[in-house]
Amino acid sequence: MECDFSLKFHQQLLLIDEDLVSEDVAALKFLCADLLPFKKLEHVKSAVDIFQLLMAEEYLNEEDTFLLAELLYRIKCHSLLRKLGYTKEKVQECLHERGRVSLYRQMLYELSENITNEMLTEIIFLLQNYLPKRWVTLSTLELLIVLEKQGLLAEDNVQVLEEICMKVSPDLLETVNHYKRTKVSLPQQENTLPVKESSLSHIGDIASPQETSIKSVSSPNYDNRAANLTQGFSEINLKLPGQFSNIENETKKMTSYKMDGPHRGFCLIFNNVHFGGSLLERKGSCKDAEELERVFTWLGLDVTTYTDRTSQEIEELMRAWQNLQAHKDRDCFICCILSHGESGAIYGKDEKLLSIRRIMSHFTAKKCPQLAEKPKLFFIQACQGKEIQRPVYVEADAQNPGLPSTQHSVSPSESIPEEADFLLGMATIDGYVSFRHIEQGAWYIQALCSKLQLLVPRGEDILSILTEVNEDVGRRVDRLGTKKQMPQPAYTLRRKLIFPIPRDPPPSQQHRGF
Incomplete structure (x- = not known):
């Protein structure tokens, strides 16, 4: 009887082997790399070879087939689980207690x-x-x-x-x-x-x-x-986001920026809504500015909002904030700019372009020593290319159709000063428009504010939060189902940036009376 039981078990393994292709075998080998000697795995040609190794190491036998079920589950061969008497749901239930494939x-x-x-x-x-x-x-x-x-x-x-x-x-x-x-x-x-x-x-x-x-x-x-x-x-000079990210030492644990001072920092919001000539009014932008002010105030920053400023006025204000001595007692600096834009630049109210790199360069360690070694975050809600045809309730933050772009293509990573501690969050990748609902606000800004409120209380760092923002915006689509958008962060941060968890509930909960 025992011999019959063993024969049936081996027949099951052969049937499973017959249904697995070479890619599946490679995946099984990889997932077993923490369980089996690698020199033996190198000689594996089929799934049966892996099964034999697992049995030799006492990971698999007639009475306990869960590890094999887990492996088949991991490589998404769910239909084969039935041959072992399992279902996808049953494996999921048992993984927490019996799973052997490491998280890594x-x-x-x-x-x-x-x-x-x-x-x-x-x-x-x-x-x-x-x-x-x-x-x-x-x-x-x-x-x-x-x-x-x-x-x-x-x-x-x-x-x-x-x-x-x-x-x-x-x-x-x-x-x-x-x-x-x-x-x-x-x-x-x-x-x-x-x-x-x-x-x-x-x-x-x-x-x-x-x-x-x-x-x-x-x-x-x-x-x-x-x-x-x-x-x-x-x-390697590749124009890819994050090309300036600085991983200090492979053996050194990443630390966090100091964010526990008595004053968090200053946050500037430039909200350009009305323009003097051919650029359209940016309806819905005031909602974005108000939401940013609520969220960053909740995070402990002192927020100042400027509305409808010319490119010269923006530059003059940057110089003024650059020379502010009070930065030395702050943990960080944040600047949000909501406007129309072109590749690597934003428009002032006077419809003159101002380089994003120029704006950020005012706060380098040399020009603003009070912020040296402190994180400096810039969030830009503006198109970075020509306008596309817009549907009824969605507008693009770019020039009117027919007006040519005046800038050469500039990737976000090229906009960052070539020194540490900067982060640039762009609403869209270079060459493309970003979208703004005329009542609900911009996709990017609304996602940013939402994710900050959700994830800061969970202790997430800013790069993890921006990844979630990418996911949120990337899933959005206009009501006709034809317009998409993907944000793009670039940074030279040297450490993790984690905002302290505020004592008060997020603004969205305060607003709802929770």
Whole structure:
């Protein structure tokens, strides 16, 4: 009877193997990298090979098939779960207590699923000096394994991975950020069962889980490779958002800006609604300005709003605030500009362009030493390209049709002064319009205010919040379903920027009387 039971079990495994393609086998190998010796995984040709290794390590047997069910669930082969007597819902229920695939491995696999072939080509180009010469072509999963073997990627060291994401596609950062947030909030991760000591000892320089954090700090080879890689990034002149992001040291934990002083800082809001000539009135912008004032006041900043200012007046006001001695007692500085715009510039009321870089340059450490080493945030609600045809309730913050753009294309990263501690949040990517509802306000500003109110009380840092803003705005569409928008942050922040949690409830809750 026992022999029959074992035979049936092996027949089940063979049936599962027959339904898995080579990509599925590669995914299973990757997800097992923390559980099985890597040298043995290198020789795997089929799913049956993996099953045999799991059985040899006592992770899989006739009486306990949950690990295999989890692996099939992770690679989204839900129909195969029935062959093991499971359903998708049943696996989900058991994951918290019985899951063995680490959060780290889950994060890497999810990330690989979102990296396109084009992104992979860019990543390999960026890393070409750090990859073995024998690798002519790499899959995303193979690339991640190589980075682990090189000591450039580990459970407690994902900074290089963050840098790569920022170079290639900032949207990918949300997967990494979610992993970091979950890892901090859940000391006992989903894989609460112990991992065998040999599981990671065969992956190049990566040690077992108990040794990883120590080795990542003490290994001189790791330090050298990480330093060289970061230097390599800085030498590549790519016009991608975040190209000025500064990851200080791969082995040094990222700290936060000091934000616990008696005075948070000043916030300026420039709200240009009416213009003197061909530019349209920016209906709905006053709602944005009011919402920004409420939210940043709630966050502890002293807010000053200027309405309908010429480009010269804006520049003069920037000089005045640049020389304000009171900055030395503040934690940060914020400036929001709501206007029409062109590539790399915004319009004053007089319809003259003012460079965003010029505006921000007034607050460099040299020109405004009181704000040296303090975060300086700029949020720009303005088009960065020509107007497109607008539907009934949506207007574009750009010139009238037929009026040519007068600026050369300038990416957000080029607008930031080439020194630390700046963040530029653009409502849209270069060359495109941004949208504003004539009653409800701009998509970007409303999303920004909403996410600040939601996520600051949760202790999220500003870059995680802006990623959520990207997600929010990216999902929006005009009522005809034809107009889309994607914001774009660029920054030279050196640390995490986390606003202290206000004592009062968010303005939206105060307004509703909660």
